Amino acid sequence: MSSSSAAVGRGEKAGKPTMREALVAAAFRLFLERGYEQTTVDDIVALAGVGRRSFFRYFPSKEDVVFPDHERCLADMTAFLAAGADDEPVHRVCDAARLVLLMYTENPAFSVQRYRLTRQVPGLRAYELSVVWRYERAMAGYLRARFAGLRDGTLRADVIAAAVVAAHNNALRSWLRADGKGDAEAAVDHALEHVRAAFGSAAVPPVTEGPDDVVVIVSRRGAPLWRVVQELETALGRG
Amino acid sequence: MSSSSAAVGRGEKAGKPTMREALVAAAFRLFLERGYEQTTVDDIVALAGVGRRSFFRYFPSKEDVVFPDHERCLADMTAFLAAGADDEPVHRVCDAARLVLLMYTENPAFSVQRYRLTRQVPGLRAYELSVVWRYERAMAGYLRARFAGLRDGTLRADVIAAAVVAAHNNALRSWLRADGKGDAEAAVDHALEHVRAAFGSAAVPPVTEGPDDVVVIVSRRGAPLWRVVQELETALGRG
Known part of the structure; x- marks a missing residue:
């Protein structure tokens, strides 16, 4: 695969890439060619043929262009959880975790490139930790509300959210390390089933x-x- | 309590504070008086009566002075886990988590001050996330070694480490939010027992x-x- 086609993010669909997609593609092309630290926002906008203001309209910082879809995914997850007040709670957070996986599997080549970049740049690693933390808090917040009034409700909520995130990330990272080869969905299903077996009845008070x-x-x-x-x-x- | 006595860190022991302790005390006094962002390393060394080089001998950055004991605690945890090759693995990581709690309960007033500061400064929040991540990886690494050869060994290791950290932090943060009042050890024991009940036999392959x-x-x-x-x-x- 060529790096530019891999870097288009959600732009695998037919049609002209949006300006946002063009910025992501330009950024990743330069990150791969020169390295992340050696690439400036000015380099990115020059390659994309747009002005600096256009860049910052889409991305608050250079770090954000590396993770262009997390904000959308966090919003999707929050909405998905808010709509799940009647579902079995642990089942619902497992399905919420699958939304994150979907973002990665939409474009395996892009996800693998980003994974490699994130391993190499400590600042991106820290950024990723903060994103993972926000997913985990979204799930924990949902579970806390569902477990309200139960004994140890917040404890159960926090532990289950952490376990779901860890299971999801274990399977996701195995898949990324294998260059996006293999069945990520099946691996994540298996990992989440492990959590469900341990905590499936955690909503039920002793x-x-x-x-x-x-x-x-x-x-x-x-x-x-x-x-x-x-x-x-x-x-x-x-x- | 006065802020200066609370800021001494490990210096509650009798005797003259070390230069390292004096730097931590000066830093926290200024953080509380002026705010974290408004305090420079120059301000800290001026108050402590030492030179800039002394500061950077102990702390790589201003952020590090906020968490003066985590490196020692991480080293203690790593050594503790390395010495526990014969213990029941989940029991061992729960005991490892208690080492972190001990660091907080050694000086409740300092821990509560730091907790409040960390809530207010996004950069410190990110720093804390990276520290928590390192504790979690230390535990997961130990469990991965103990579960080597078991089916889903790395998955189990990662999930249990995340659950232990989440349970510990749930109890720790409740205690910090309650201004360090109440029995933190009992709260953490209760939280860890919850994890042990779910995963106590995770080392055993199905x-x-x-x-x-x-x-x-x-x-x-x-x-x-x-x-x-x-x-x-x-x-x-x-x-």
């Missing part, structure tokens, strides 16, 4: 000490643990 | 589909779910 009666559960030895726990919760009246 | 025999578990209805799950895992041969 019962207080009740009558001393006895519950008997019968299970096949080979059954997946999460499924047995699900049965167990139902039997204990917590499902 | 059994592959085995003989179709049946396991019967009998439980009191009032028993805590995590305890029942523990029994269940033992019965299923995964404990």
